[in-house]
Amino acid sequence: MQDLNDFRLETRDWLENYCPQSMRTPVVDEIEKYCGGRRSSYFSEDQRAWVESMISKGWIAPTWPREYGGGGLTKEQEQVLKEELSAIKARSPIFSSMGLSMIGPAILEFGSEELKRQHLPKMIRGEIRWCQGYSEPNSGSDLAGLQTRAEDFGDHFVLNGQKVWTSSADKSDWMFCLVRTDFDSGKHSGISLVLFDMESAGVTVRPIKLISGASPFCETYLDNVKVEKNQLVGEINKGWTIAKYLLTHERQNIGDIGNVTRSHTLSEEAVESIGLHEGRLSDSGLRTEIAEWQIDYECHQLTMERVNLEIESFGVGNTSAMLKYYGTELNKRRHELEMSIHGGAALGWGEDSIARPWLRSKGNSIEGGTSEIQLNIISKRILALG
Amino acid sequence: MQDLNDFRLETRDWLENYCPQSMRTPVVDEIEKYCGGRRSSYFSEDQRAWVESMISKGWIAPTWPREYGGGGLTKEQEQVLKEELSAIKARSPIFSSMGLSMIGPAILEFGSEELKRQHLPKMIRGEIRWCQGYSEPNSGSDLAGLQTRAEDFGDHFVLNGQKVWTSSADKSDWMFCLVRTDFDSGKHSGISLVLFDMESAGVTVRPIKLISGASPFCETYLDNVKVEKNQLVGEINKGWTIAKYLLTHERQNIGDIGNVTRSHTLSEEAVESIGLHEGRLSDSGLRTEIAEWQIDYECHQLTMERVNLEIESFGVGNTSAMLKYYGTELNKRRHELEMSIHGGAALGWGEDSIARPWLRSKGNSIEGGTSEIQLNIISKRILALG
C-alpha cells in the first residue's frame, strides 16, 4: 500500500514534468489526434514530446511486459496512473489504436514469442498502425460464414478474397485478418487469424463513402497476397476462439461510444436554441424526451462503471453485448434529439453540418455487430434461451 | 335505386313505430344487455317488445335467408337498415351473440341443410346462446395442436378433453367445438368441428377468475360426451378450414374492442381530473401521450372504415390480424393512460374501480390470438416473409 502511494507521488511528479500544458486541454478537432503509423505526423512539438515521453516510460501500454516496451505495471498501479492522467486531463498519447486495444492483447494471449517481439514494440512506439479484416460482403452478422481463402503453400499462405468495413484500412500499415484455412470442415472450425503488411503485393484498399459523407471504413481486396506462416496467431483452424475474444473487446469499446467529452449537454443546447418559458423548455414534448434520454444516459454510464468494477472484483461479466447494444441505441437517440433541437439549422449540408454526425450514428448499431446480433448474444449466452 | 329509397322510408317508418324510446338510449350497465339463451331474461318490457319485433321482421340476421328466420335483405338494404338504426341510436337487440356473428355464418357456409334448419332459427330468436370450444391448456397460440379426442362410435362421437378460454360458457346452451378426429395424420388434417348441447352428460363448466376479478371465460371439461354424427359441420377432418374462417371473424370483432361508446374522451377525463394551466393539461408528459393516443386511435378507426370499404368494393383484404393487433394494443394504452390520469383514485379495489377494466385490458392482446400470433400472420400471409 505504501508502495502504491509512492508510485502515485512519483507518477504525479513525472507527469507534472513531462506532460505539456497543451496536452492537458480537450481535443477540439479530429486532426489533433495522433494515431501512429507510417503515414502519421505530429500535430505539434508538444504532442511529439508527450508521446515520446510516454513511449520511453512504457506507459503507452502500462501493464504489458517491459521486454516488449510496456510499462510492466500491476493492475493497481495502472489504476493509479489512469487516475493521475485523468486528474490533469491529460490527452491520450495514441488514439484509437487497434494495435493496443485489440490485436496487441490477442498476441500477448495467443501469439508466439516471435510474434510478440516482432509486433508489440512497434505498436507501443506508434510505428505501425493496425486494422482488422473481419467482415465480408456476404458475411456480416454471420461472421463465421467468411469466405476469404488462405491456401497453404508450405512456408506461406496465399490469400484471396474481400474484406469490408475495415476501419481506417487506408491509413493503416498491417492488418489482422480472419481467413478460412480449412474448406471442408464446419463453419467455425476452419478459420485462422493471420497478420500481414498492407503494402504486400495484391492488397488493394478502397474507402467506402457513408451516407454521412465520411469514409471511416474501407473495402480491402486480397488478390494472391502472400503471408508467411510465422504470421499465424495461435493454432491453425483455431482462429474462431481468438475472433470471439477480439469481438468482446470491440463491443466494449463501441459500447463506450456515447461516452465522448462534449462541451455542451443536450439540455444546454436545447435551452440555448429553443429557450425557456417559465423556466421550462418551450417544446414540452422535446423536454420530456431529453430528460428521458439524460436519465437513460446516466444509467448507462453507471452501468459501464458498475460492470467494470464487478469484472475487476469477481471476474464475472458477459455484459459487453448489452453495453454495446444500449450504448449505440442511446447515441442514435442523442443525435435524433440534436436534430430536433436545431430544427432547420440542422438540415444544412456544410462540412460542420449537424446532420452528418446524425447520419454517422445510424451505423453505430450496425458496425461491430448489429444490435440484433447483440440481442441474440444476450438471449443465448446470458439468458440461455434458444 | 328507387326501391332502396322506398326501403329506407319503410324502414324508418317501421322503426319509428316499433323501436321504443328507451331502446334508443346508450346502455349504461352490462346487465341491460340482452344476450339470449335459455337462462336469459328481459331487463324491461320495452326490451322484450323491441327484440320480439326485430325477430318477427327477421332483422336480427338481416341478410340470412327468410326460410331460416332471417331478413332476406340484400347487402345494400342491410346497409340502409344499419344507417337507420344508427340514426335513431337504436340498441342492438341481441348483444355479443356468438351464434349470429360466428357459428351462424359458418353453418350457412359449410353446414348441412339439416343443421341450418335445426340451429339458425333458434339463434335468431335468441333461444339458444352459443359458445366456442377452441383453445386447450396445451394449445393456445398453437391452436392446431389441440388434443380433445372425438372417437367414432358409428352413429355418434364420444368426446374427451378439456377446453379453456371459452367466453361465457357458463351462460351458454350449445358449444361449437374443435376436436381431433384423426389421431395419426398431420396436425392440421385431423381436426373436425362439432356442435353439442352444454346440458349433455359429461360436460362440466368452471369459470376462470381473471386478475381483474371478473370471470368472462370458463374451462370446460368433456368426459365421455356423446355427440350425434349429424352435428358435424362440414366434412370430417376438414375442420381446420372452418376454424380459420371463424378466427378471421373473431379477430375482426376483437379489433373493434376500442370502439366502445364512452361518455367521456380521454382528454376530457384528463382535463377534469388534472386541470389546465394556460389552456394546457398541467402534466405535459401525459398531455403528449394522450394526444398521441388520440391520433393513433383516430387512425385506427379510419383504417377499420377504409378496410371495410375496400373489402366491400374489391373483395380484398387480409387485414383483420392487423386490426386485432393494433386495436388491442391501443386499448391497453388507453387504460394505462386512464390509470395515470386518475392517479391514486384509480388504485382502489371497489366494484367500480378504474383498475379493474385496466387489468381486464391486459387480456385483450392474449385472447382471440395473441399479438405475437397476429404479427406472425401479418409476416407470413401479408408480407410473405418466412
Added chain:
Amino acid sequence: MELLLNQEESMVKDSAKEFLSTHAGPSLHRKLRDNNCSRGYSDALWSQMVDLGWPAVLVPEDYGGLGFSHVAMGQISEQAGSYLASSPLFASSVLGVSAIELSGTQQQKEELLPSIAAGELFLALAVDETPRHNPEFVDCKAKKSGSEYSLSGEKLYVVDGHISDKLIVSAKISNNQEDIGSTTLFIVPTASKGIEITRVPMVDSRNSSTIIFENVHLSERQILGGVGNGSNVLSAILDIANTHLAAELLGISIESFRRTLRYLKERKQFGVNIGSFQALQHRAATLWSEIELCKSIVLKALRSLDNPNLSTPRLASSAKAKTCKVAALATNEAVQMHGGIGMTDEFDIGFFLKRARVAQLLFGDQRYHTNRVSELSGF
C-alpha cells in the same frame, strides 16, 4: 366512400406511379446531387410534368387548370415521396396555387393562376424566421407610407425560394414606430430591388433559401387576402402544406418498406433469408401496420382539404404527426435492416432517410403537430 379513391383520383395515382417510376427515382436523384444541380430538380422531368398537366391539377378550370381535388394532387405528392421526385410542384403548384385560390383577388387569380398552371411561373412561400417552425413569430416589417409599403426582414428555409418568380411573404405592417394590425401576406416578385436570396444546400440534396428583404417596395395591390388577415390565410395554407407533406412522407414510408421487405427476402445470413428471423418479422409486421394507419389518416386529411370544415386543421396535424413518426421509423428500420450496405452512400436507401428528415421538419415536426392536436382538442 370518403376513404376510397374515386375513378379520377385512382387514375391520377396510377399515372403518377407509372410516370415517376420510370422517369424519376433514386438514380435521377443521385445524378442531380452528384452534378451539384443548383436548381435542385431536373428541367426535363419538370417539362414532362407540365405536359402531364400536374401544375394545373389544383387550378380551377376557369383559370386554365384541371380543377381536380386535393385527394388527386395528394396521390402525386405520395408518389413524389416514393420516387424521390424533386420539382417545383409542392412549392408552386400546391402551396402557391392554394394561397392564391384561397385568398387572392379576382385580378390576382387571373394574373397568376394560368401561368402557374402552365408551369411558367414559380411561387414560393416565405414563412419561417426561426430554425424551428413558428409561423406566429413574424419579425418582418412592412412599413406603410400612404398606399405603399416597404418590406424589411429575413426569412429562412424557403423551399424553392431560389428558383421562384414570386414569393408569398408574411410580415407585420408598421406605421412609423407603431405596429398596426397583425400579420399580412404580400406577393413579392423576386426580381424586386432589395431582395437577396441565398441558396442553402440541404441534407436531402434539395435547396432551401435564406432571403433577406431590405426596403423592398410594395404596392397595396400586392397584399394577399387583406390587411391583418395573414394568420388566418396562412393557417389554411399550412394545413394544405402539411397534408401534402404527410402524403409525401407516406410515399417515402411505403417505398422504404417495400425496398426493405425485398432485401429481407434476398439477403442471406446463416444460410437463410434474414426475413426468416422472427424478430425482424415482427418489426416488419408492426411497421406495415403503422403504414396502413398512415394511409387512412392521409386520405381522410386530403379529403378534408377538399371540403374544409372544423376538423380540417386537426386532421392535417394528425396526418403530419403520424406520418412524421412512421416515416422516421420506416427509414431508420430500413437502414438498420439493410445492415452495412444501408450505411453506404453507394446504396439508395439512405436517400429516403435524408428526405424524410427534411419533410418531417418542414412546417412543423411530429412534436409540433402533436401539440397542435392537443390545442385544437382543448387540452
Added chain:
Amino acid sequence: MELLLNQEESMVKDSAKEFLSTHAGPSLHRKLRDNNCSRGYSDALWSQMVDLGWPAVLVPEDYGGLGFSHVAMGQISEQAGSYLASSPLFASSVLGVSAIELSGTQQQKEELLPSIAAGELFLALAVDETPRHNPEFVDCKAKKSGSEYSLSGEKLYVVDGHISDKLIVSAKISNNQEDIGSTTLFIVPTASKGIEITRVPMVDSRNSSTIIFENVHLSERQILGGVGNGSNVLSAILDIANTHLAAELLGISIESFRRTLRYLKERKQFGVNIGSFQALQHRAATLWSEIELCKSIVLKALRSLDNPNLSTPRLASSAKAKTCKVAALATNEAVQMHGGIGMTDEFDIGFFLKRARVAQLLFGDQRYHTNRVSELSGF
C-alpha cells in the same frame, strides 16, 4: 467502489433474500388477500422481521438501532419487491425513522426512535391531498392560538395510516384568517381526538388510508423540523421514499423477469419452447438490459442517500423514473408472455403487475419524476 455492495450490505441482501424467499412470497400474499386481512400484512412475518432487526436497520446505534446504510436497507426494499412482502417497514422503519432522524429534536429522537427500532411503534407519512402526487399542495391548516395548534383537513393515500400510532402530517400554519409561514410538519398521534381514519383496500391488496382531521389539538412540541421548514424536510424524506420505492420496483422487475424467463423455457407451443422464438428472445434481451440499467441507478441513488449532496434529488428522481418505466414494462411483458395463464387470478404473475402499479404511483410516477429531473437540471 461506490457501485459495489460492501460486505455488510451484501450480507443484508443475502439474508433478506433467504428469509423472504422462504417466509414471504406470492402464496402468503394470496392468503392475506383471500382472508381480507385488515392490517394488510402478516403479524408473524413482522415479528420475525423485528427479530432480524430490520426495523432497526436505519436507526442510529445511539438510539438502539443498527445504524446501517440506506444501501443496506435498500437491499431489503428490493427483496420485499421480489417477494411481495408487505409490512410496516417502508412506512415506519424507512420513512418514519428518516423523518425523525433528519429533523427531530433530541427529545423526539429519544422518545420515538428506540420504539420504532424495536418494532413497537408505527409511524406513517401523511402528505398527499390530491389523487396525483403533489406535495406542494397543502390545504390542511394548523390554526395557531398561543403555543397550541388546531389541525383540520384531509390527507389521502396514507400508506399504513390505519395501523400507525403516529402520523407525520404536513399542514400550513394559520393565524386567525391569515396564513403565516409555509408548510410545517407535525407529529400527530392517531389516538388524538378529531381523527377519522378510513382504510381503502387497493388493487395490490394492501391498504392506504383517507384521514380526516377535525380540530385536532396539537402542542408546539409536536412540530417536526421547525415552523415553516416542512417543504425542505419533506423533500428530503420524499427522496428517501422514492429511492426505496425504486429499489422495490427493481425487485419486482427482477422477479417478474425471472419468472417469465423460466416460463419461456418451460412452455411448449408448436413443439418447441416458446423461448426459442426470436421475437420473444429479443424482447427478453431488451428487458434484461433495462433491468441491468436499473440496478446501477438504484444503487447509485441509495449510495447518495447515505452521503447527501447536490445530486441526491436528481438521482432519486432518476431512479424512480427509470424503475417506474422498466417495472411497467417488465410486469406487462410478464403477463403477455405468460399468455392465457398470465391473465388468471389463480396464477401469481398478476400480483407483480398490481403491486408495481401502486409502487409506481406512490409519491410521483414516471412522468412526475422525469419532469423533476428536467427542473433540477434547469430546463
